[in-house]
Structure formats: C-alpha cells, structure tokens
Amino acid sequence: MTNYHLVILKQSYLNAILEGRKKIELRLTKTRHHGFGRVFAGDKLYIKESSGPVCATATVEAVKNYEYLTPEKILEIKNKYNHDIGGGDEYWQSKMESRFGFLVWLKDIKTIEPVRITKKDWRAWVVLSEKENYGLLKSQTKNNKK
Numbered sequence: 001m002t003n004y005h006l007v008i009l010k011q012s013y014l015n016a017i018l019e020g021r022k023k024i025e026l027r028l029t030k031t032r033h034h035g036f037g038r039v040f041a042g043d044k045l046y047i048k049e050s051s052g053p054v055c056a057t058a059t060v061e062a063v064k065n066y067e068y069l070t071p072e073k074i075l076e077i078k079n080k081y082n083h084d085i086g087g088g089d090e091y092w093q094s095k096m097e098s099r100f101g102f103l104v105w106l107k108d109i110k111t112i113e114p115v116r117i118t119k120k121d122w123r124a125w126v127v128l129s130e131k132e133n134y135g136l137l138k139s140q141t142k143n144n145k146k
Contacts, residue, residue: 002042002044003038003039003040003043003044003127003128004043004044004045004046004127004128004133004136004137005044005045005046005125005126005127005128006045006046006048006054006119006125006126006128006134006136007025007045007046007047007048007124007125008048008049008119008123008124009025009047009048009124010049010050011049011050011052013025013086014047014049014055014056016086017056017058017109018056018109018111021086022084022085022106023084023105023106024081024084024105024106025085025103025104025106026077026087026101026102026103026104027101027102027125028069028100028101029098029099029100029101030098030099030100031100032100033100033123033125034123034125034126034127035102035125036065036102037065037102038127039060039063039102039104039127040060040063041060041062041063042059042060043059043060044057044059044060045057045058045059045060045104045106046128046136048119050124052114053114053115053116053117054112054114054115054117054134054136055111055112055114055115056109056110056111056112057108057109057110057112058106058107058108058110059106059107059108060104060105060106060107061105061106061107062104062105063102063103063104063105064103065101065102066100066101066103067099067100068099069098069099069100069101071096071097074092074095074096074101075092077101077103078092081103085103115135115136117134117135117136118134119134
C-alpha cells in the first residue's frame with residue numbers, strides 16, 4: 001500500500017530539489033517524529049514551501065532510518081551523503097544533538113499547480129491519512145476508483 005506524506009521545506013531546499021541538486025531529503029530530530037519509520041520506497045510526497053503552497057510531488061526511491069545517533073554518526077552521514085543533501089555547516093552543527101533521523105531518496109519530482117492548504121501546526125513532515133490530508137488526497141481517491 002502506498003502512503004502519502006506532506007513535506008514542508010524552506011524555499012532554498014525546495015529550489016534545490018526542483019533543480020535536481022538535492023536528491024536526498026534528510027530529517028534529523030532529538031525525538032522520534034512523525035515520519036520516522038513510516039516512510040517506505042514507493043510512497044508519494046506532496047512538497048510544500050514553508051509558508052507557501054504545495055507545489056511539487058515526488059516518489060520515495062529508498063529510505064534509511066537511524067536511531068540512537070551520536071555526533072560522530074551524524075558527521076559520518078554528512079560525509080557520505082551531503083553532496084546529495086546540500087546542508088550547510090550551520091545546518092549540520094544545529095543537528096549534532098539529534099538522536100533520530102531518516103534519509104529519503106527522491107525520484108519522479110514534478111511541479112504541480114500550486115495548492116494552498118490551511119495547516120496551523122509546526123510539523124514539517126505529516127503522514128497523511130483519510131482523516132488528515134488537507135484535501136490533497138481527493139484526487140488520489142478519484143484516481144483509485146477509476
């Protein structure tokens with residue numbers, strides 16, 4: 001079964017994805033957050049600009065989850081994958097106390113007609129459900145019934 005996710009990104013990271021410079025999305029957190037362990041190859045992403053509209057979609061090519069991270073392990077991830085993540089030194093420094101993380105390889109990235117949604121919480125990754133989908137899954141439901 002395909003899962004759907006809403007992914008919120010700062011404009012610079014969104015632009016890097018759309019231009020093909022950022023091929024991996026990385027989430028590092030101090031606690032286990034919404035997407036951790038719930039993203040799988042084949043899942044669909046709706047990509048939203050922070051404070052802006054949903055403006056792109058992508059498919060998850062692969063995922064790698066990390067638990068019990070240490071600063072050393074985070075540096076290892078940086079050295080191995082940052083060429084496809086595109087995080088600056090300030091970003092990596094701000095994430096050194098993270099204990100959980102996941103890498104998401106992106107494929108089939110497409111821009112879409114911008115869709116404004118009403119989202120009032122601070123979550124930057126939302127696993128969409130029938131109950132909570134901001135109206136984004138309506139077209140999926142229609143397509144699946146055809």
